[in-house]
Amino acid sequence: MEVLTITGSSNQESVYVDDYSLRTRPYSEFDAAIEAGNAYSWSNLTYDPDAHDTILGVENNSSTQDLVIQEIRVSGDTATQFVVHTSSGVTMAGTAVTGVNLNRNSNNTASATAKADETGNGQQAASYTGRLFAGLIAADGTATIDVDGAIVLPNDHNIGVDFTTAATAGNITIIGYFRDRD
Amino acid sequence: MPGLYADSAMIRGVDGAMVNSVDNALQISPRSRFQQAVRTGRAFNWSSVTYDMEAADTVLGLENNDSNRLMYLWKMWISSDTATVVRVFAASGITVAGSTAVTGYPLNRNFNTTALSTAYTKETGQDEAGSSWPHRLYMFNALASTVHCLNINGAVRLPYDHMIGVDMSANAGACNVTVWGWYE
Numbered sequence: 001m002e003v004l005t006i007t008g009s010s011n012q013e014s015v016y017v018d019d020y021s022l023r024t025r026p027y028s029e030f031d032a033a034i035e036a037g038n039a040y041s042w043s044n045l046t047y048d049p050d051a052h053d054t055i056l057g058v059e060n061n062s063s064t065q066d067l068v069i070q071e072i073r074v075s076g077d078t079a080t081q082f083v084v085h086t087s088s089g090v091t092m093a094g095t096a097v098t099g100v101n102l103n104r105n106s107n108n109t110a111s112a113t114a115k116a117d118e119t120g121n122g123q124q125a126a127s128y129t130g131r132l133f134a135g136l137i138a139a140d141g142t143a144t145i146d147v148d149g150a151i152v153l154p155n156d157h158n159i160g161v162d163f164t165t166a167a168t169a170g171n172i173t174i175i176g177y178f179r180d181r182d
Numbered sequence: 183m184p185g186l187y188a189d190s191a192m193i194r195g196v197d198g199a200m201v202n203s204v205d206n207a208l209q210i211s212p213r214s215r216f217q218q219a220v221r222t223g224r225a226f227n228w229s230s231v232t233y234d235m236e237a238a239d240t241v242l243g244l245e246n247n248d249s250n251r252l253m254y255l256w257k258m259w260i261s262s263d264t265a266t267v268v269r270v271f272a273a274s275g276i277t278v279a280g281s282t283a284v285t286g287y288p289l290n291r292n293f294n295t296t297a298l299s300t301a302y303t304k305e306t307g308q309d310e311a312g313s314s315w316p317h318r319l320y321m322f323n324a325l326a327s328t329v330h331c332l333n334i335n336g337a338v339r340l341p342y343d344h345m346i347g348v349d350m351s352a353n354a355g356a357c358n359v360t361v362w363g364w365y366e
Contacts, residue, residue: 005190005191006190006191006192006193006203006208007190007191007192007203008192008200008201008202008203008204008208008209009192009200009201009202009203013203013204013205013206014203014206015203015206015207015208016206016207022208023206023207023208024207024208024209024210025203025204025205025207025208025209025210026210026211026212027202027209027210027211028211028212029211029213029217032211066292079263079327081232081263081356081358083232086291088291127231130287131229131231132227132229132287132289132360133227133229133259133360134229134230134232134358134360135259135261135329135358135360136261136262136263136326136327136328136329136356136357136358137327137328137329138325138326138327138328141327141328143328143329145259145329145331146331148217149217149220150216150217150220150225150256150289150362151289151290151291152220152289152290152291152292153291154291154292157291164232181292182221182292
């Protein structure tokens with residue numbers, strides 16, 4: 001019987017077999033993006049939102065890469081409905097939010113425009129025609145939406161999260177990464 | 183070929199890239215069927231319009247209208263501002279109707295297609311409740327103002343003319359159902 005030894009290209013390490021199974025190491029697209037310094041967190045500074053404020057909006061400004069959304073966290077001090085929406089061709093306005101690189105070994109900066117209390121989009125006036133998700137949270141409750149890369153934003157497309165009820169403190173965190181467009 | 187064999191190998195993709203091994207393990211990058219569907223514009227979202235519901239309403243009904251492909255459900259998120267019993271059920275051969283049509287839009291915004299589906303908020307075409315939900319898939323009690331996620335991962339598949347619906351037992355001031363799924 002011939003034995004075929006598989007080695008990887010990185011360290012020329014031979015791949016082991018454990019319990020008659022090939023040892024593998026899952027390495028997701030998100031893992032790869034973090035490793036490459038292409039994954040970011042956008043989190044608004046807590047503020048006192050009015051009803052129907054877009055608490056946080058993030059727009060992709062890369063002409064070559066898509067912005068892929070991995071996770072959204074929503075919380076407020078007041079029970080409210082929240083709407084996650086998308087639109088395009090918007091001039092983003094509000095309080096600037098800088099994307100923080102998840103890989104602190106990387107000095108890459110996000111090719112994105114993010115704003116707290118974002119006022120450029122017209123989703124509320126349009127009855128949220130770009131609605132991706134809607135839900136309800138209790139006062140001081142947190143909703144975590146595990147998007148797992150399902151929302152893909154091309155250049156000039158944005159994602160926003162609105163609260164329909166006024167609150168004293170609102171917080172949104174969006175985790176995402178950039179990948180080359182197919 | 184006789185006399186020729188390999189005793190070691192490295193794996194190379196068609197793009198020329200070599201596969202890594204780390205900690206003596208072959209590095210793999212699994213891509214789920216859903217993730218592949220997102221890539222190719224076959225994954226969609228359907229999200230009900232928030233409304234003031236009556237007890238036992240079908241908050242969202244969603245039917246597959248694609249005669250060539252199954253509709254796979256990936257996740258459902260359900261919430262209400264009132265504690266309630268949630269009943270997720272299937273039905274078929276009905277005329278889906280309701281108060282507000284819901285269009286399925288692609289999750290990958292590089293695509294401009296819409297889903298081959300009929301979906302309504304406050305769906306009224308089926309009468310599963312009248313038969314005590316004989317095709318019930320999930321039944322659970324939901325806290326008020328809490329988002330409940332069903333990780334379906336493609337386990338529920340709807341052929342052409344089959345639908346899924348979500349009933350809530352309690353009268354509520356606001357409720358939401360969002361479904362993400364794909365065609366294959």
